[in-house]
Amino acid sequence: MTTQVKKICCLGAGYVGGPTCAVIAYKCHDIDVTIVDLNESRIAAWNSDHLPIYEPGLDKIVFERRGKNLFFTTQVEQSVLEADLIFVSVNTPTKKSGLGAGFAADLAYVESATRQIADVAKSSKIVVEKSTVPCRTAESMRTILEANSNENIRFDILSNPEFLAEGTAINDLLNPDRVLIGGLQTPEGMKAQQALVEVYAHWVPTDRIITTNLWSSELSKLAANALLAQRISSINALSAICEATGADIDEVAYACGRDTRIGPKFLKASVGFGGSCFQKDILNLVYLSEQLNLPEVAAYWKQVVDLNEYQKKRFVSHVIKTLFNTITNKKIAIFGFAFKKDTGDTRESAAITLCKDFIQENAKVRIYDPKVTTEQIFLDLSEPGVVDNTKQLKNRVTIAKSAYEASEDADAIVIATEWDEFKELDYQKIYDQMHKPAFIFDGRLILDAEKLRNIGFRVHTIGRAEA
Numbered sequence: 360m361t362t363q364v365k366k367i368c369c370l371g372a373g374y375v376g377g378p379t380c381a382v383i384a385y386k387c388h389d390i391d392v393t394i395v396d397l398n399e400s401r402i403a404a405w406n407s408d409h410l411p412i413y414e415p416g417l418d419k420i421v422f423e424r425r426g427k428n429l430f431f432t433t434q435v436e437q438s439v440l441e442a443d444l445i446f447v448s449v450n451t452p453t454k455k456s457g458l459g460a461g462f463a464a465d466l467a468y469v470e471s472a473t474r475q476i477a478d479v480a481k482s483s484k485i486v487v488e489k490s491t492v493p494c495r496t497a498e499s500m501r502t503i504l505e506a507n508s509n510e511n512i513r514f515d516i517l518s519n520p521e522f523l524a525e526g527t528a529i530n531d532l533l534n535p536d537r538v539l540i541g542g543l544q545t546p547e548g549m550k551a552q553q554a555l556v557e558v559y560a561h562w563v564p565t566d567r568i569i570t571t572n573l574w575s576s577e578l579s580k581l582a583a584n585a586l587l588a589q590r591i592s593s594i595n596a597l598s599a600i601c602e603a604t605g606a607d608i609d610e611v612a613y614a615c616g617r618d619t620r621i622g623p624k625f626l627k628a629s630v631g632f633g634g635s636c637f638q639k640d641i642l643n644l645v646y647l648s649e650q651l652n653l654p655e656v657a658a659y660w661k662q663v664v665d666l667n668e669y670q671k672k673r674f675v676s677h678v679i680k681t682l683f684n685t686i687t688n689k690k691i692a693i694f695g696f697a698f699k700k701d702t703g704d705t706r707e708s709a710a711i712t713l714c715k716d717f718i719q720e721n722a723k724v725r726i727y728d729p730k731v732t733t734e735q736i737f738l739d740l741s742e743p744g745v746v747d748n749t750k751q752l753k754n755r756v757t758i759a760k761s762a763y764e765a766s767e768d769a770d771a772i773v774i775a776t777e778w779d780e781f782k783e784l785d786y787q788k789i790y791d792q793m794h795k796p797a798f799i800f801d802g803r804l805i806l807d808a809e810k811l812r813n814i815g816f817r818v819h820t821i822g823r824a825e826a
């Protein structure tokens with residue numbers, strides 16, 4: 360008989376734990392879901408009218424279930440004690456120091472969450488690895504948990520990586536392409552796997568719920584991100600060829616994407632991919648390959664990240680060169696700071712690299728983003744622990760409340776994030792208030808270059824030769 364899950368606890372109330380478990384509560388009224396975090400202010404925000412993350416559709420779901428079968432708390436022990444299934448959805452950042460620094464995932468948070476479960480549990484639990492982790496991490500978790508089990512308590516480990524993308528998280532969770540659940544292929548492991556299948560089966564068609572062994576599941580998460588990022592680096596590499604030849608990257612992407620074997624998605628050239636996952640997970644895969652003594656494989660995946668860095672630097676150089684080889688004291692309006700539209704998340708955003716490079720060249724940078732806070736922007740641009748550059752930053756960086764304010768007296772506009780509102784602006788009004796010649800660098804291919812040229816702008820678009 361299958362174990363029926365009645366109480367779920369999720370360790371980690373971040374971009375993944377919050378939305379994922381809120382959707383489970385929304386779709387499974389027969390299950391109590393408690394999301395736990397050590398961070399008190401984050402939990403207070405989840406319990407307030409202003410949720411700690413911006414994600415279209417999230418508010419409605421949280422407000423509808425909160426206090427009914429969805430709870431946010433810092434009471435780790437109580438929640439673990441009561442749960443039959445525990446998601447571990449804590450952060451796994453790239454290690455900053457020690458062995459594997461700069462590549463390997465820092466598993467300290469996963470380990471400490473696992474130890475917390477082992478210390479507190481007084482009954483059997485299904486422990487689900489939701490965080491993105493290197494292949495075979497579940498083995499370490501199992502060793503820790505088994506060392507703490509006895510004849511009355513057993514722990515079953517599952518891997519259930521999350522594939523949601525920020526900005527579309529709720530839709531991705533409500534209508535996933537697939538849900539992946541890895542488990543040990545033993546009778547107990549398969550029983551635990553089935554218990555989680557039944558949770559998702561409340562709303563996901565069962566043919567979209569894939570069950571595999573633990574290691575395939577762990578590796579599939581890293582592999583999916585590597586393949587997606589590799590498509591972006593490929594199209595960005597081609598964008599450089601387009602600029603040098605007169606081919607147009609959107610036309611090339613369209614022509615290639617019409618081949619059903621290639622497909623049209625994830626072929627949008629850009630100023631470089633950002634986000635908390637792609638770079639981290641690929642570096643993690645690079646490290647894993649090196650550990651497995653597969654240097655050629657490691658070098659292959661590393662190139663995806665190197666090309667992304669190149670794309671950002673190439674864009675910055677192009678801006679400087681076009682602005683007559685100097686941007687000292689020139690005003691550059693940055694449209695967008697988030698790593699993609701429809702999110703306030705700035706982790707690894709390409710805009711950070713661009714702004715830092717412009718500041719380094721003594722430009723004056725004025726940033727507008729509809730969802731990113733001023734505090735976050737200054738945090739991202741400062742170098743805490745290296746040098747205190749706050750004063751220098753305040754001289755060089757200002758935050759605007761609108762795209763119009765950002766572009767007042769500017770020499771150039773840089774489109775760093777593809778927010779829809781940037782397509783709808785009154786560019787004649789913007790042109791009239793800028794220094795001339797007025798430049799626009801479209802790092803996201805969202806603007807109608809011809810229309811802007813007719814107004815008088817000098818337009819430079821990624822992946823297109825200059826007109």
Ligand SMILES: NC(=O)c1ccc[n+]([C@@H]2O[C@H](COP(=O)([O-])OP(=O)(O)OC[C@H]3O[C@@H](n4cnc5c(N)ncnc54)[C@H](O)[C@@H]3O)[C@@H](O)[C@H]2O)c1
Binds near residue numbers: 472
């Ligand atoms: N952000 C995404 O879009 C995304 C998508 C898929 C997978 N992932 C993966 O999911 C994991 C979480 O990512 P995120 O973006 O939600 O991170 P996050 O930093 O937003 O959230 C992680 C949370 O875990 C909390 N935490 C750490 N240790 C804890 C503990 N012992 N007990 C309770 N809470 C604890 C932290 O305080 C933090 O609030 C990562 O492994 C990431 O790679 C992220």
Ligand SMILES: O=c1ccn([C@@H]2O[C@H](COP(=O)(O)OP(=O)(O)O[C@H]3O[C@H](CO)[C@@H](O)[C@H](O)[C@H]3O)[C@@H](O)[C@H]2O)c(=O)[nH]1
Binds near residue numbers: 587625
């Ligand atoms: O054609 C494209 C598609 C995306 N991007 C950029 O790539 C980055 C990542 O975008 P996206 O993948 O949409 O967002 P994430 O939230 O980072 O989601 C990725 O990373 C998550 C964390 O692991 C996974 O769960 C998702 O499946 C995976 O898409 C952003 O900077 C985008 O602007 C492009 O430049 N061109």
